[in-house]
Amino acid sequence: MKTLITLNINGDAREIYIDARRSLLDILRDELALMGAHRGCDSGDCGACTVIVNGQPVTSCMMLAADWNGAEILTVEGMAKDGQLHPIQRALVEKGGIQCGFCTPGFVMNIKALLDENPKPTEAEARAWLAGNLCRCTGYAKIIEAVMSVAEESA
Amino acid sequence: MTDALIGQRVPKLDAPSKAAGKTIYGHDVRLPSMLHGRILYSRYAHAKIIRMDTSRAEKLRGVKCVLTPKDNPPHRFGYGKDNKPFKDIARSLRDEIAGVVATDADIAEEALSLIEVDYELLPNIFSPREALSEGALLIHPEHKSNLFQRYNYSHGDLAQGESESAVVVEEKFLLPYVSHVCMETSVVVAQFDHRDHLTLWSTTQIPFLLQRDLSEALGIPGSNVRIIQTAVGGAFGRGLDIYPYEPIAALMSRKTGQPVRVAFSREEEFLAGPARQPAEVTVRAGAKADGTLTFRDASCMLDIGAYVSWGTVTPLVMMETTASLYQVPHARFTADCVYTNNLITGAMRGYGNPQSTFFIETLMDRLAEALKMDPVNFRIMNANVPNSETPQGLVITSCGLKECLEAVAASADSARMNVYPERSRRNEGGRLVLSEVEGMTVTANIKPSPFNLQPPHIKRGIGFASTLNVGGGARIYRSDGCGATVKVDDFGHVTLVTGSTEIGQGSETALAQIVAQTLGVKIENITVLNSDTDIKPWDVGVHASRTTFIAGNAAYLAAVDARNQIFETAAQLLGVGVDQLSASAGQVTVRDEAGKSISLEQVARRRHFKEGGKVILGEGWYDPPTQLVDKDTYKGNISAAYGFGAQMAEVEVDIETGKVRVLRLACANDVGHAINPMAVEGQIEGGAQMGLGYALTEELIVKDGKVLNPDLLDYRLFTSADMPIIETRIIETDDPGGPFGAKGVGEMGGTPTAAAIANAIYDAVGVRMTQLPMTPERVLAALDEKEKRARV
CATH class of the missing domain: 1.10.150.120 ([2Fe-2S]-binding domain)
Incomplete structure (x- = not known):
């Protein structure tokens, strides 16, 4: 079953139909082609998929994307400003x-x-x-x- | 020539892209129409597949095809030529028996569960001793024995060595399975094109050997195989072999006519990836009353699992430590590499050296104790020296072992202030504090609390260990060479194409520094291409701490060739002799004639754009002056240079819980000349993290051929919070054969760590730990045992 959600990623509103089983990491990597968050374990142990959701650091492999409709998400791709690294x-x-x-x-x-x-x-x-x-x-x-x-x- | 770039802490050229999250790793490769493959592993460790029904899996919507042993090409592959993509007899729980290709990985996974398999169980052999026993079932009947290989090395006369000994010590050691735990799990994308040529996007460390391995496995010409290396999310030896999933992905692509990706889950990585060989080792060693070493005798039994890999060659390195770390007049080393139904094993950073350094350096400590000698002085008096040859035939050019030991001893002085304030070795001249130790880079500042504030159940100790590691290549294949080309374009930009591979260690940057220095250009003006077998010249692979030395020499030769071409044209244009020219700041200048110069860009354009013009394209091939070891005696000079190092560990042992906390690890390494000190420190600090894990926390717990802890919660790596203070000290000896005097450093950071910690534990609480990792349970058991013995 697909659900329509909006994720505010790095300042952009991204409206997307998602499979309710998918993790936030799946959506970032496979649907939005934001490959900066990496899948090292898929069980929340390694931290390679860490992004910031509503101001909190989370392991995105452990979050169901469908739970985060409307959330503000910052990924590594959103860190550089005006072409300058953070x-x-x-x-x-x-x-x-x-x-x-x-x-x-x-x-x-x-x-x-x-x-x-x-x-x-x-x-x-x-x-x-x-x-x-x-x-x-x-x-x-x-x-x-x-x-x-x-x-x-x-x- | 100035040393403007050599020796500079140049940030890695690939780091900005990695920091920005823009680098494309193996897991990030996406191709149009790409399909996903998953692999079915055997349910039993030793079983014949007597029936397989794939019809239900094939009918699942989204499944493109199911592959089984029937799809195997007729050829075997791997180091021992004992492997096939899919097995009809499973010899371990990681044996691939079928594969599914589907439009997404979840469908493929679901289809695996629909494959019906009937097995006929065969007897399991999980111990090497049992595998070697009379009448044991043969794991590979065509091999005629479960003993794949026996190494048998000796020099001198053991009986003489023993008779000259005032003290002799003996110990048995047990070494565990550990895993590389690359942060990126294994992954490959395979694509056959309309010419039936295979392109493989891979994280291998050996692209050219893999090209050959795949051509053998698939029965296609090597010229039809192209390997493109993506950014590699960790390697550490994992990428030194061909693994079945690689030809499987290729077969999947050929059958579907579409690109196919096979990516391991973390659990699969632990279960189906290679591990470091577990071993049982018995070692004897002796010394004269004056401290001179007399002999060493080590025998090892290695469980190599169900298939042979390059990891089976690691006894060559264990042998080197046994025979040649310090001056040993008489030595013997034997190792049996035995097939079992356990995990597959492979090459891992240090390649036998963390194992052998643990047992040899533990015995060194016992000898020093038996002789009542200072452990550092005892090591220094037996240390290897420059310009010498060991009885094994290692030709040692530069050697800073003594200096490394002195450096960590100086660091130990401040540790001793904590450990034994009442008997500090060199504190007569006043308190020696860490920051005053010359040249020591302290990379953490969590200072241990003073000794007198510790509760009585916390005991402190310090321990030492040294290491010898190849630092100028390692000839384990008929060529230890690397090729390179250097092109200068009409903008004055320089492109280095090197056969070697960047696996995170920073080789790309070190090689760029060497070329930039040689051509007198800025590092920003260098591009390094190193990832495509269709473009780059041959290289045996990135292993054995060889890249800076071997690929560095090749890049240097190519840069010199390019510089000669530049000077040839510049000399004509400037009307001077070639010998009057030098290159710096992107210009060719005439020495002793101020202002007379021409830019690289102009030289290139003037050389190109004329009738009969030429490009500036330098080439270099470097194969070191070394030997394959003799196949019977195992003697020979395997490397063109040897690196040395020493570590001092300061530990706390909690005698109530058995927990060992490392407070400080001082590491000194002779690296010849550091091309990039920041990268050298990074290798040592990262090596130390692995060494600490090997010593204290890391172990694949294997029962009946099955890994019981295949996740990062139960397989414990050192985290940032667990790390001790790491002090690194670079000892420079300027090797005569190295590029700008450099030697390799990639593996030495972790090789002496377990021994240094074990020796520190003994210093703290008087127990000899002979099994790794030294977990609280094992330390506690050893303390109990000691107490029992004291009561008797």
Whole structure:
């Protein structure tokens, strides 16, 4: 059965008929061709599909899209402005926080959520907040360094 | 020539696109009319398929076709030529027995459940010992034995070594299955075109070997196979082999005439992907009273599962650690690689080295203890040295092992202030704090609390381990070569086409730095193409920490060739000799004549646009001066350079729960010369994350051939909150054979970690952990055992 819903994604209203069984991640990737959110586990364990829904970071693989009619959704594609990377994205690039990059969009979104909530986290707070985002390449060191540098700059 | 770009912390060229979410990974490939394939795995670990009825599946709307063993080409494939796409005899629970192609993956999945299969059960063999026992059922009858291969290496005279020993130690070790856990699961898209040519969008690490493997598996010419590598969401050795799902996707595309995508779920990745071989190891080692090593004797039994892969060659590396890490006059190493009905195993970062470094470095610690020697001094006095040859035939050029040990010892001094404030080794001159250790990059700042604030059930300890790893390629195939071309276009832009592959490690950027440096252009003026077998020259694959050294040398040679062509034309245009020219800032300038120069762009245009004109196109092929090891003695110089490293772990052990917390991991690595220190640190820090998991949390729990924890909740990776302070220290030794002195570093970050932690646990609570991972249960059991022994 298909349901008509509207998702406000990165500022655009997207009206779409969806299969009620589909996750938000399915809709983003397969219906809207927003491939930045990645499917690493489909069970909410890895964080690669993290997007921000109504201001809250969520693992989009665990949300039924049909439940979010009218929601405001921010994905990694909505982070850059006027062709310029968001400071979080830039810091991850410059500090070496990206290797294979598959986890990166999830980190970008969860770091944004962290800094929105707590603009001056301690390193321990940042590490605890990001514990749901798995990375197999970097050992997290340079990702955390990037977070701390963005927090510093926004002073 | 200035070192403007070499040694700079250049951000990865591919990072901005990855940060923006615009990079196209294997999972993102979508083609017009693309269909979806799913695979049916065997219900039993060892069984003959006696009947299969696919009619109900075929009738499901949306199903395009069902493939079964009848669709197999007649050829076998894989490293041991023991595999087929679909099996009529299943030898493990991951054996593919049928496949469905449908318009979407859900329909394909549903169709799998409609396939009816009748099995005739065969006896299961889940232990290598049982597989080798007299009269055991043959898992591959055509192989005549369940022993796929026995490695038997020795040098010197063990009896002599033993007789010269003042101390001898022996230990048995048990090593677990672990998984690569690439964040992107396995995926492939296959398409046959109207010429019957196959294009495969793949995340492989070995595009050219895969081209050959697929041609064998499918019975089509290799020239009809094109591999396009997408961005790779993690590799770590997973992509070093052909796997059945790849020819299966190709067969699906051929049968339907449409492109077909096969993508693994996370559970499927754990169940059907390769794992690191579990092993049982017995090791003996000895030393003289003065601390000189006398001998080592290791024997290993590896469970390789139901099919052979390149992972079966990992004993070559375990052998290298046993025979050549430190100076060992007498050594023996044997390994049996045994077929069972367990999981398939494969190559994984370190390729045997995390295993062997764990057991060798644990015994090094026991020897130091038996000799009452300082563990660092004991290691330094036996360390490998520059310009030497090991009895195994490894020709060591540059070697910074001693310096690596000294660097982590300096870091240990500050750890000791926490661990043993009363007996710090080098604190006479005042308190040595971390930030004062020269050149140490501290990448976290969660400082351990002082020793005297710890409750009594928390015990602190420190431990050391070193590592030796190939750093100048590894000749395990007849060529260890890589090709490259460098083109300079009429805008002065440079395109490097390299055979090697970017798998996230940053090779693309390091190679661009090498070419930009050689041609005197900015890094922004370089484009790297490295993903299409129809375009790029041959390369054996991205493995064995070889890319910076091998592909770096090839790129350098191609850039020098291009520079020679540039200078040839520039010399004519400027009316000077070639030897008067140099290249920098996009210009060719005449030395000693200020202002006399010509831009690269002008040189290219003047060279192109004339009668009999030429392009600027340099080529390079680099195959290192190394040997395949002798097939009987296993001796030979497998690599053109060797990397070294040492780690110091500082741990806390909770004696009430058995939980081990690593507070600090100091890592020093001899990388020759760091082309890009930020990328080098990234390799070490990421390697450490895997090493920490191998040491403490990661294990595929396998019972009767079945993985019981195929998800990321129950298979525990280290998270950002679990990580200790990682201190990295780059030791530069400038290797004579490396591009700008560089050696490989990709695997060393995680190889000594488990041993360093095990040694630190011993230092803390006096128990020797010999089984990985060192879980709270196992630590607690070891503490109980120690207490029991103390009471007797």
